[in-house]
C-alpha cells in the first residue's frame with residue numbers, strides 16, 4: 081500500500097484551490113462567520129433581498145449559485161421569500177453542498193444540489209425564475225462569465241440578485257480596520273493578566289501539514305473587489321434590464337470586521353455571551369446609522385457590500 085501523497089496546492093489551478101479550500105472550510109464556515117438559521121440571519125438575508133425585490137413577486141424555481149452552506153437560500157426560504165418554490169443550490173465545493181443540504185433538511189426544506197462551476201452552470205437554459213448569489217463572484221476568475229451564466233439559466237422575465245460582494249474602496253478600508261483591530265488586540269492581551277484571552281495560534285501562527293496548506297489557501301481565494309459601476313456594466317453586457325447596484329454597510333462593517341478579527345484571535349470561549357450580544361447590538365445600531373443617515377451623504381463606492389439586481393427581458 082502506498083503512503084498518502086502530501087497535498088500539493090502549488091500544482092492546483094485556481095478553481096481546484098477554491099474547491100479544496102471550501103471543502104476544508106465547510107465544517108467550520110458557519111462558526112467563523114456566525115451563520116445561523118434563526119431570526120437574526122433570517123432578517124439579515126430578507127433585508128438584503130427586499131432592498132431590490134419588492135414583496136409580492138412569486139417564484140416557482142429558485143437557484144442559488146456559489147451557495148456554500150445555504151446561508152442565503154435557506155434563510156430567505158425561512159423568511160417566506162420563496163414559499164411554494166423548488167429550491168436548487170450549486171457550488172464548486174461538494175463539502176459546502178453537503179452542509180447546505182443538511183441545513184435545509186434540519187429546517188424542513190428540500191434543496192436539490194448540483195456541484196458545478198458558476199462560470200459554466202450545470203443547468204439548462206431558461207430554467208429558473210430567480211437566481212441568487214451571496215459573497216461568491218469575488219472568488220471567480222471571470223465574474224462577468226458567471227453573470228452571463230445566471231442570465232442563461234433564467235427564464236425570460238426572471239431576476240438575478242447577487243448580494244454581499246465587496247466594493248473596492250470598502251474593502252481597502254476594511255483591511256485597515258482588520259489590521260488595526262488585530263494590533264490593538266495583541267497589544268492589550270500582551271498584559272500578563274489578559275494573555276489568557278489569546279488563542280494559542282494567534283501568537284505563533286503554527287499549524288502543520290495538509291491542514292496548514294489548506295488554511296493558507298485563504299489568502300489566495302479572494303480574487304476581486306468591485307466598483308459598483310463595473311458590476312452594473314457586467315449585468316448590462318449579459319443582457320439584463322432594470323439593472324441597478326445598491327451598496328450598504330459602512331460603520332456597521334467596520335465594527336463587524338473589528339469584532340470578527342478579535343473573535344478569530346481570541347481563545348475559544350474567552351469572550352463569552354455578553355461580548356457576542358454587545359457586538360450584535362453595536363452592529364444593529366451602526367446599521368441604522370448607515371441606512372438612515374450616511375447612505376444619503378456618503379458616496380456609494382465607500383460602502384463595503386454591494387447588491388446587484390437585474391431582470392432578463394421577456
Ligand SMILES: C[S@@+](CC[C@H](N)C(=O)[O-])C[C@H]1O[C@@H](n2cnc3c(N)ncnc32)[C@H](O)[C@@H]1O
Pocket residue numbers: 095098099102145146147148149150151152170171172173176196197198199213214215216219220244
Ligand atoms: C464566501 S463563500 C459564500 C458562500 C455562501 N454564498 C454564503 O454567503 O455563505 C464562497 C462560495 O463560493 C464558492 N465558489 C468559489 N468558486 C466557485 C466557482 N467557480 N463556482 C461555484 N462556486 C464557487 C465556494 O465554494 C464557496 O462556497
